[in-house]
Structures are given as structure tokens and as C-alpha cells.
Amino acid sequence: MPLPKDRQLYVFDPVALHSILLKDQDLYEEPPELMSVKSLPFGTGILSTDRDEHACFARDGLIAPNLRTGPKAVDLFPVFGRLALELIGRTGIQPCASCCDPTMHELSLFMPFLPLIVKILFPSFRRFMINLVPLPPLRRLCNLVDTTHTETAQLVAERKAAIQSGELYVKEDAKDIMSLLISVKSNMSAGDAIHLADELVASTAMIIFAATDTTSGALSRIFHILALHPEVQDKILAAPEHLDHDALVALPYLDAFVREVLRLFPPVSPGVSRETSEDTVLPLSTSIVGVDGTPMSTITAERWMHGKAEAATTKTCGIYGNMMTFIGGGRSCIGVQFSQLEMKAVLCVFLHAFTFSAPESSIKWRMTGAIQGPNVDGQPRLPIRIERRKVE
Numbered sequence: 126m127p128l129p130k131d132r133q134l135y136v137f138d139p140v141a142l143h144s145i146l147l148k149d150q151d152l153y154e155e156p157p158e159l160m161s162v163k164s165l166p167f168g169t170g171i172l173s174t175d176r177d178e179h180a181c182f183a184r185d186g187l188i189a190p191n192l193r194t195g196p197k198a199v200d201l202f203p204v205f206g207r208l209a210l211e212l213i214g215r216t217g218i219q220p221c222a223s224c225c226d227p228t229m230h231e232l233s234l235f236m237p238f239l240p241l242i243v244k245i246l247f248p249s250f251r252r253f254m255i256n257l258v259p260l261p262p263l264r265r266l267c268n269l270v271d272t273t274h275t276e277t278a279q280l281v282a283e284r285k286a287a288i289q290s291g292e293l294y295v296k297e298d299a300k301d302i303m304s305l306l307i308s309v310k311s312n313m314s315a316g317d318a319i320h321l322a323d324e325l326v327a328s329t330a331m332i333i334f335a336a337t338d339t340t341s342g343a344l345s346r347i348f349h350i351l352a353l354h355p356e357v358q359d360k361i362l363a364a365p366e367h368l369d370h371d372a373l374v375a376l377p378y379l380d381a382f383v384r385e386v387l388r389l390f391p392p393v394s395p396g397v398s399r400e401t402s403e404d405t406v407l408p409l410s411t412s413i414v415g416v417d418g419t420p421m422s423t424i425t426a427e428r429w430m431h432g433k434a435e436a437a438t439t440k441t442c443g444i445y446g447n448m449m450t451f452i453g454g455g456r457s458c459i460g461v462q463f464s465q466l467e468m469k470a471v472l473c474v475f476l477h478a479f480t481f482s483a484p485e486s487s488i489k490w491r492m493t494g495a496i497q498g499p500n501v502d503g504q505p506r507l508p509i510r511i512e513r514r515k516v517e
């Protein structure tokens with residue numbers, strides 16, 4: 126039986142997490158409030174679908190900075206934001222177009238009411254009502270959503286027209302996700318095609334959202350650490366500036382450095398919510414003592430159910446190792462390889478051109494919404510001293 130909303134289990138035991146995210150993931154659903162938060166701004170896509178629809182998305186594979194010569198303190202935070210957007214734009218959808226996580230966070234007070242609002246109000250009436258509410262964060266979110274939707278819909282339409290007119294021959298010319306999807310599904314019925322267009326717009330907007338602030342937060346942290354540790358810059362510099370995919374992923378020191386920064390400083394809030402859909406037994410790696418003093422080797426949904434959990438076959442619950450930076454299981458991050466590849470490419474190119482040194486101002490790391498970002502005197506900034514590398 127699901128626990129009442131005011132009674133939640135905070136779980137960090139690796140065997141329990143393995144059960145929740147992988148082994149018994151069908152019993153643990155994302156709470157409806159969270160689904161509504163993800164679907165309302167973008168439409169229905171991979172982030173906001175329930176178990177069955179999510180499996181379809183997974184099966185179908187759905188889906189510069191102004192650095193001058195001479196030492197200079199540059200705020201790298203907006204640079205990495207634009208860079209991450211550009212990179213997902215070029216590879217995910219080609220020419221690109223927002224960031225709404227902090228704004229959504231400001232509206233989190235309304236989260237518990239969202240499933241009901243979604244259930245009882247028709248979308249156009251919902252939007253009519255929302256337009257009447259004079260809350261600045263809500264107005265900002267509506268503008269962000271409208272802009273993202275308009276631009277994404279235009280991109281989908283243009284790409285479709287180019288493919289249909291033969292201007293873009295997908296197999297040879299386009300390697301981005303959007304073009305490939307349009308071409309794979311081009312033989313479908315008119316009804317399905319309309320549904321696909323909506324899905325594509327929603328999924329493209331979601332991928333932009335999921336790929337941008339996460340990667341720019343990770344890049345910001347990486348360059349902050351590099352600025353504090355020049356010896357690491359020198360070690361990475363041993364790799365050539367331009368490498369192909371296989372050579373880039375095979376560099377052991379670069380790989381170890383990126384993974385360790387991601388493990389120590391996860392850019393996304395290291396926590397996910399799940400609700401049990403039926404009674405279950407949660408296995409634990411080590412016994413704990415209950416509030417009544419009873420030792421427990423498992424947690425049962427009902428105290429009087431003395432079920433025995435199956436012995437756990439593995440203790441690994443993340444995408445790799447026990448690192449939860451990209452979560453694990455069916456809803457884990459689809460950009461895990463892509464994001465690490467882009468960060469490695471950025472590192473090689475930037476480190477061959479510049480040296481980065483410790484900032485004068487003290488940089489603090491804060492959560493803005495679900496994402497960690499650098500902050501100086503209450504403002505989102507990453508001032509790092511940058512100098513053009515001397516050519517030997």
C-alpha cells in the first residue's frame with residue numbers, strides 16, 4: 126500500500142535502490158505530481174510518460190564565448206549554458222533554439238494540485254485560466270514554454286518538408302535524432318503522423334531541457350576544479366586537441382577525471398521520488414533497527430507482512446558502479462554517453478587553447494531548481510581567469 130504523502134522513506138541503501146530502480150522498477154512509479162510537472166510545460170514525451178508509454182519511447186529510440194588574448198577573468202557560466210545548448214542543438218536537432226528549471230522550482234508550491242488540474246481541466250481552458258493568474262514566475266514559465274514550443278514546432282515542420290522534398294536525404298545528410306525519427310516514421314497514417322508531430326515537438330523540447338542546464342552545470346564544475354588544479358590541466362593536455370570518437374572515449378586519465386567530478390559533484394539533485402503501486406518488500410544490504418528496536422533485514426510495506434525479500438543478485442544500482450549521477454534503471458539518463466563525450470571534447474579543445482586559473486572571487490555552489498550552479502554574491506556566475514596558451 127502506498128505510504129501517505131506525509132510519510133516517505135528516504136532510501137540510500139544500494140540494495141534497496143537496486144530493487145527500486147532496476148529489479149522491481151515496475152512496482153515503483155514516479156508520483157503523479159512529478160509527471161504533471163514534466164508534461165505540462167512540454168507536452169507528452171519521454172520524461173512524462175507512464176510505464177507502458179515510456180517503454181515505447183525507449184524501444185523506438187526516441188528519441189562562443191568571446192575569449193581574447195591576455196589574462197582575463199571571464200564569467201564562464203553563461204558560456205557553458207550556450208555551449209551545451211549549441212551542442213545538443215547540433216547533434217539532437219541541428220540548428221538550435223531555453224532554460225526553465227529554476228522557474229519551475231519557484232512554482233513548486235503548486236505541484237501537489239497539478240494532477241487534479243490536469244485531470245479536470247481541458248488544455249485550452251487550463252491555459253485560459255493560467256493566463257488570468259498574475260504571478261511573475263508563472264508568466265515567465267508560460268513565455269519560455271511558448272517560445273520553446275513555437276521554435277521546436279517550426280524546426281520539426283522545416284525538417285519534415287526538407288525530407289519530403291528530397292532536399293535532405295536523411296541517411297547521408299542528417300545524423301540528428303529529429304531527422305532520423307521523421308524519416309523512420311514517414312510511412313505512417315495521417316492520424317499517427319499528427320500524433321507523432323506532437324510527440325516530436327514535446328520530445329525535442331524535453332531533450333533541450335534535459336541536456337542543457339545539466340551539461341553546462343557539469344562543465345562549470347569541471348572548469349572550476351581545473352582552475353584550482355593546474356597540474357590536472359597539464360595531464361589532460363597530453364592528449365591531442367582533435368580526436369575522433371573512439372580515441373576520445375579511450376583516454377584513461379580524461380575519462381577518470383570526468384567520471385570522478387560527476388561522482389563527487391552530481392549536477393542534478395541526487396534524489397528521485399517513487400510511489401509503490403502495490404505491496405512489496407524492500408531488500409537492504411545491511412540490517413537496520415526499527416523505531417521499536419526490532420532489527421530488520423528488509424522493509425515491508427505493511428509491518429505485519431513477514432515476507433522474505435529475494436537475495437539481491439547485484440549491489441550495483443547506477444548506470445555504472447553505484448554512481449547515481451545519471452540515476453539507474455528504466456528511467457535513467459539517455460544522455461549519459463553523449464554528455465561525457467561532449468565534455469571530453471570541450472576539455473581537449475579548451476585546454477589546448479587556454480590556461481585556466483583560480484578565480485579571485487569565492488565561488489559557492491547552490492541548487493537552483495534541481496540543478497547545481499556556481500554563484501558569486503548571490504548571482505549565478507563562474508568568474509575564471511583565462512590566458513591564451515603560448516604556442517611552443
Ligand code: HEM
Nearest residue numbers: 171172335336339340343393450451452456458459460464
Ligand atoms: C552531465 C550531464 C547530465 C546529467 C548529470 C544528467 C542527469 C540525469 C538524471 C539524474 C536523470 C533522471 C531524472 C529523474 O528521473 O528525475 C536524467 C534523465 C534524462 N536525461 Fe539526463 N543528464 C545529463 C545530460 C543529458 C543529456 C546531454 C541528454 C540528452 C541528450 C539527457 C537526456 C535525458 C532524458 C531524456 C532523461 C529522461 C529519461 C527518462 O525519463 O526515461 N541528459 N538525466
